[in-house]
Amino acid sequence: xxxxxxxxxxxxxxxxxxxxxxxxxxxxxELVDFLYAPFSDPIKKSIKNIxxxxxxxxxxxxxxxxxxxxxxxxxxxxQLLNKAATPHSAVTxxxxxGQTVYHAPNLTSPFSLQIGDPNIIAELTGIxxxxxxxxxxxxxxxxxxxxxxxxxxxxxxxxxxxxxxSVSIVNIGGIANISHLTEHNVLGFDTGPGNTLMDEWTQKHxxxxxxxxxxxxxxxxxxxxxxxxxxxxxxxxxxxxxxxGKEYFSMGWLESKLVDFHQCTAKDIQASLCQLTxxxxxxxxxxxxxxxxxxxxxxxxxxNEHLMQLxxxxxxHPVSSxxxxxxxxxxxxxxxxxxxxxxxxxxxxxxxxxxxxxxxxVILGGIYPGEKGx
Numbered sequence: 001x002x003x004x005x006x007x008x009x010x011x012x013x014x015x016x017x018x019x020x021x022x023x024x025x026x027x028x029x030e031l032v033d034f035l036y037a038p039f040s041d042p043i044k045k046s047i048k049n050i051x052x053x054x055x056x057x058x059x060x061x062x063x064x065x066x067x068x069x070x071x072x073x074x075x076x077x078x079q080l081l082n083k084a085a086t087p088h089s090a091v092t093x094x095x096x097x098g099q100t101v102y103h104a105p106n107l108t109s110p111f112s113l114q115i116g117d118p119n120i121i122a123e124l125t126g127i128x129x130x131x132x133x134x135x136x137x138x139x140x141x142x143x144x145x146x147x148x149x150x151x152x153x154x155x156x157x158x159x160x161x162x163x164x165x166s167v168s169i170v171n172i173g174g175i176a177n178i179s180h181l182t183e184h185n186v187l188g189f190d191t192g193p194g195n196t197l198m199d200e201w202t203q204k205h206x207x208x209x210x211x212x213x214x215x216x217x218x219x220x221x222x223x224x225x226x227x228x229x230x231x232x233x234x235x236x237x238x239x240x241x242x243x244x245g246k247e248y249f250s251m252g253w254l255e256s257k258l259v260d261f262h263q264c265t266a267k268d269i270q271a272s273l274c275q276l277t278x279x280x281x282x283x284x285x286x287x288x289x290x291x292x293x294x295x296x297x298x299x300x301x302x303x304n305e306h307l308m309q310l311x312x313x314x315x316x317h318p319v320s321s322x323x324x325x326x327x328x329x330x331x332x333x334x335x336x337x338x339x340x341x342x343x344x345x346x347x348x349x350x351x352x353x354x355x356x357x358x359x360x361x362v363i364l365g366g367i368y369p370g371e372k373g374x
Contacts, residue, residue, distance in 0.1 A: 001025070004032070006080060006127070007338030008073050008096040010116070012174025012246050013195055013300055014044050015209070017073060019080040020334035021091075024342055029155055033084035034331050037076045043068065051101045053247040062115070069099055070120030077125050093128040093374065095341025095365075096121055097333075103134075103245035105143040111135065112144040118368045126371035130341040133364040137351045142358030145243035146171075149179035149188030149355045150343075151336040156181060156296070159325050165293040168285050169322075171333065172301025174199070174246055176281055179355075180289035188355040189240035191284040193249040194301050198273045200251050205266040211274075214306030220271030226261050230276045240288065241357030277301070278310035285315065298322040298329035340364060345374065 002025040009018045016038035023030040039047070046065050050057045073096055081088055098114030105112060118131035134144035152169045160167050162183040169179040176194035180187040195210065202211045211217055233253075235244060258269065285292050295315055301307055302321045312319040322329045343350040349361030367374060 003342065004086070004091045005338035005342050006077050006091055006094040007334040007336065007341070008076060008094060008121075009334040009337055010069075010097065010099045011333065012100060013199060013210075014039065014047050014174070015300070017076045018330065018334035019076040020331055020338055021080055021084050021086065022335050022338040024339075027154075027158065029335065029339065031331060031335060032086070033080060034328070034334070035076060035080040035083055036330070037072070037079065039072075043072070047099060047101065051246060053250055053252065066115040066117050067120065069115055070117030071124065073098075073116045074121045074124035077121065077127070088126050091127050093130055093341045093345055093370075094121060094125065095133075095337040095339070095344075096129055096131040097133065097337045098131055100245060102247055103145065103243065104247070105138055105145070105243055110138050112138055118366070122368040122370055128345075128370040128374040129368040130344045130365040131368065132366045133337070133340055133350065136362050136364050137356050137358050140351075140358040140360055140362045142351060142353070142356035143241050143243040144356065146177040146179070146188050146190060146355065147340065147350060147364070148177065148333060148336045149186050150350060150352050151339045152179040152188075153181055153186050154339065155327070155335075160294070166289070166291045168289050168292040168295045170281055170295060170297045172277070172281070172297060172299040172307070173333070175244060175249070176277060176299075176301065178281070178284055178289070180285070180292060182291070186352055186355065187240070187288060188352065189284070189288075190243040192236055192244065192280040193273075193277055194299065195277075195304070196246050196249055197254055198270060198277070201254070201266070201270055201273060204251075205270075210300075211270060211304065214274060214304035216267055217270045217274035217304075218306040220265065220267030220269070222271040222275035223261065223264050223268055226257075226264060226269070226272045227275045227279065229261070230257055230272070231279065236280055236283075241355060243356075274304070274307050275310060278307055278314060282311055282314035293317050295319045296322055296325070298327070298332040300330065302329040
């Protein structure tokens with residue numbers, strides 16, 4: 001039976017909200033329509049302010065931003081439905097990732113915190129909303145991330161014949177993650193920084209939100225000693241399951257690594273950060289998924305032409321964008337959270353234990369009923 005879901009995603013790049021209207025019919029997954037709603041500069045600033053590691057925040061700031069983001073997520077869903085000329089009554093549910101403000105799965109008392117009040121989304125849209133996906137996996141002793149490998153398995157197994165080849169799907173957002181797909185297994189984990197450090201460095205030195213097409217990085221020369229110093233961080237050699245976030249790979253982390261590299265110019269540091277992302281993605285595939293025959297990339301990093309070239313130069317197999325298979329690389333994660341919402345409402349697990357390290361498969365998220373219940 002055909003069902004419509006909306007997926008709402010705001011990632012660690014803090015650029016805005018991706019909203020996807022998705023039709024599910026059995027195993028078939030079809031994107032009906034898509035909308036991107038950029039964040040205003042004040043919202044970006046507010047998210048950054050409460051997302052910094054070890055920085056005190058006021059509960060009033062936290063609560064106010066939670067409400068504002070809930071309203072923005074709801075508005076994005078409504079605008080998407082208007083664009084698609086679809087009534088809200090036709091949608092089974094919304095899957096809202098929310099905005100991660102702190103991800104700390106390795107503390108003595110672990111947690112992963114996303115905001116964007118789902119009560120507000122359900123109230124303003126009238127649509128049942130599923131949210132807070134990560135914490136149930138953490139409660140089951142998992143990392144709470146990455147969650148997209150289960151969706152990657154669902155969608156890409158219909159594109160690639162996994163009985164004939166193994167494929168690695170790499171999502172490059174603020175943080176990069178890998179899903180290695182074979183006929184009988186899925187491996188996945190966060191490889192480390194994707195765009196986040198490059199974006200922060202660009203904002204600091206170029207007064208731009210990101211390095212368009214990687215042009216600034218390409219204009220510099222990666223310092224091999226600095227790249228090696230970056231890669232000495234123990235995260236890169238730790239064994240999966242593992243996940244990370246901007247609270248770890250932050251400007252504080254970067255500045256601590258640059259203490260002995262005053263001779264490096266800003267553009268050479270940018271080139272080195274781009275090389276770091278490329279190397280850690282490539283090495284993750286070579287170390288943990290050596291039988292990969294094709295790497296397919298999605299997320300904002302796919303638009304960084306220099307980064308894509310660096311990855312292609314390292315791997316000894318084809319590297320391409322999901323666009324080559326009819327899936328816009330900017331749409332994948334929003335579609336994934338529509339799929340995760342559907343899993344929840346069908347009483348199906350959304351995590352993969354071999355990916356997150358959870359003790360068992362669990363049904364993810366909390367359900368916030370719409371105007372007619374669920």
